[in-house]
Amino acid sequence: MNLLITTLGTSWGIIPELLAFTNPEDVPLFRNHPESKDHAEMRKRAGIEPVSEVWIATTSSASTAPGLANLNKWNTKSGRPLRIRVFKPTGVSDLASVKECELMRELVLRLVLHGTEQTTQSQGKLFLSLAGGRKTMSADMHTAAEHFGCDALLHVVDLGQLPEDLRRPSPDTMLEEWDSNTAACFSPILVNGRMQGRPVLDMAAPRITPSEYPIESEPVSDSIDLSPTLNERIGSILREAGNLHINFSQQLLRSTELSNFHGLYGLPPRSIDALRNTRIGNPENGTDKDSLEWLQKLPKAELHCHLGGILSPDEILLVAHSLEREIEISASKNPNLAASIQRFQEFGAQSTGEIIQAFPDWKEQRDHLTRKLRHIHTAAFILYALKDADRIREYIYRELGSTPSSFRGIGIDRYERIGDLQGSSLLQCETALRATARCLVQRCKADNIRYLELRCSPQNCTEAGLPAEKVVSILNDELHRDPSSCTFRLIFIASRHGEPSSIDKIIKLAKDMREADPGYFSSWFAGFDIAGAEYAQSPGKLREHMHPVMKECLNLTIHAGEGEPSDNIWEAVYELNADRIGHGLSLVDNPNLLTRIRNRRITIELCPSSNYQIVGFEDVTIPDSRSMKKYPLRRFLDAGIRTTINTDDPGMSLTDLSHEFHKAACMTEGGLSRWEILQLIRNSFKAAFLDSTERKNLILEAEKQILNLLV
DSSP states (O other): OOEEEEEOOSOTTHHHHHHHHHOTTTOOTTTTOTTHHHHHHHHHHHTOOOOSEEEEEOOOOGGGHHHHHHHHHHHHHTSSOOEEEEEOOTTOSSOOSHHHHHHHHHHHHHHHHHHHHHHHHTTOOEEEEOOSSOHHHHHHHHHHHHHHOBSEEEEEEEOSOOOHHHHSOOTTGGGSOOOHHHHTTEEEEEEESOBOOOGGGGTSSSOOOGGGSOOOOSSOOTTOOOOSOHHHHHHHHHHTHHHHHHHHHHHHHHTOSSOOOGGGGGSOHHHHHHHHHOEEOOGGGTTOHHHHHHHHHSOEEEEEEEGGGOOOHHHHHHHHHTTHHHHHHHHHHOHHHHHHHHHHHHHTTSOHHHHHHHOTTGGGGGTTSOGGGHHHHHHHIIIIIIOSHHHHHHHHHGGGOSSTTSOOOOHHHHHHHTTTTSGGGTOOSHHHHHHHHHHHHHHHHHTTEEEEEEEEOGGGGOTTSOOHHHHHHHHHHHHTSOTTTOEEEEEEEEESSSOTHHHHHHHHHHHHHHHHOHHHHHHHEEEEEEESOTTTOOGGGGHHHHHHHHHTTOOEEEEESSSSOTHHHHHHHHTSOOSEEEEOGGGGGOHHHHHHHHHTTOEEEEOHHHHHHHTOOOOTTSGGGTTSOOOTHHHHHHHTOOEEEOOBSHHHHTOOHHHHHHHHHHTSTTOEEHHHHHHHHHHHHHTOSSOHHHHHHHHHHHHHHHHHHHO
């Protein structure tokens, strides 16, 4: 319901004139107005929509009766009658005394209080008018708007050049489409756009409720009780405003272990309540389109994203196409590669199932080639055998099903095979690296990611002859072309797999690059990560190798507790002094460690989709997952753990960061409120491996965007 509330004296025609502005299709008086285009722009800018109901505050003077009768006739004849309610305070006939003016103010305040509640409940809009009645009545309406808020405050100015028939209009006159000269005698004005109202009125305990201050439409009983008055209650609250605001803010801060964006605490209490009570993750909402659109608009930070898993099937095809020229040149020089390409082309016309049968593990097909050509062989297989994104998807996911929720609990080894057509299999030359980095930049722009830490192993991209330093340089060059859109940093991965010497090499790479150019190094380097299947080596066994990282006071995040017991998390914290923990799912099994991590503000990096796909958890929107264990996010939030939401391998998991927040809500008991979503976003910015000044500036900019979005 969209509602218009106005005061009214003896000039009943002000009602059609107001509606000619708010409901131009139904009331055509201003259709020929010389400024009709400006009126349309004003409506659009202020979000003014047609009203379906009008409330009128007027006096019980006999002089108002003829006008109300004409208004009723006009409304009946209009063809689209509105619901019009008339309110008259008992004992008010001419506003000729202080008492009468006080009673009228009380009525106007009550009408706006009730109108605010009804339009909020119906998700409609409330418009208030200053156009009718005496100046004191207009002043009362303006005061009510300041107290309770509205979507627009309107006025219609009479320019004093009215023709005779409009000075005492008949209902028929107010149904006509006026000529331009007549219409120009009036000017609708937008006095104010959306007004928030006074937040302090919602901070009082108990809150002001409409049921305490009833209204009655005509006829009004002589026994209507206007004492105690709403006006007196508001005055009392405003006198205590300072204390109320402090108490409200403190109560809000005490309600949770972790604080939210500071600017949110200055929002009106109704807005805060809406954020805390609007929940995401309701199974009845399905994908919850409105929530996803809201999530996509929010500025976000991503702390756990692997270079080797960012490409979707469409992007894998795009990167392969970028290598067409290199495939052509390499095939002309190498008969073995040319033969492989010819075979791929022969299978290009066959079904994906036949390709899977012929090439169950395509990596085995390239063993006869030198390392320098293996990424070319991969690109050729993608382009000539698979040919399009749908076939790539079918080849990659096979029996798993190719939707984010079609597989779960498949284990880390099977999950990692999903990435075989990308990562180090493809990213061995400058062309592929640049194309992949551009895909990531576009993803961040589309999802409003303002900060991202990209995990990579540069030495794994050197098979074709690129030095590891060059790999880093190429990535940084592409990622930092537009620093205004997203801030990127790199995290070097020390892998648990293979020889321990590989860890020493990645640490040496960072050391050498830091010594070569300290300023450049600090502009892109975020820290180190220990990744790979946890069963390969526990964190404690890597202490000796990671000692140089700790000695140099570099940031460290460690994959721990994803598929292994909480002992691995303990070792990451106590043996390696980790700043952040990747996944940390088994932390709930060790309450003492959970408390320690909370007290030290160690951050947990959750990745909902990959956690669901690798380990398996309940998702309330997927009925056959109900028997699976509960996702630990709710436990972490209740315990005050600084938790973040991330994508891990967005291409492999077929997701993006906005969908990860939605997935987290669907995997969390009771869903997540919008307030909690904003808190999780702030956690990511707070836990970023950045200089404190850079981090502060990012948080302030994100807060500004969020407040603009909410307001």
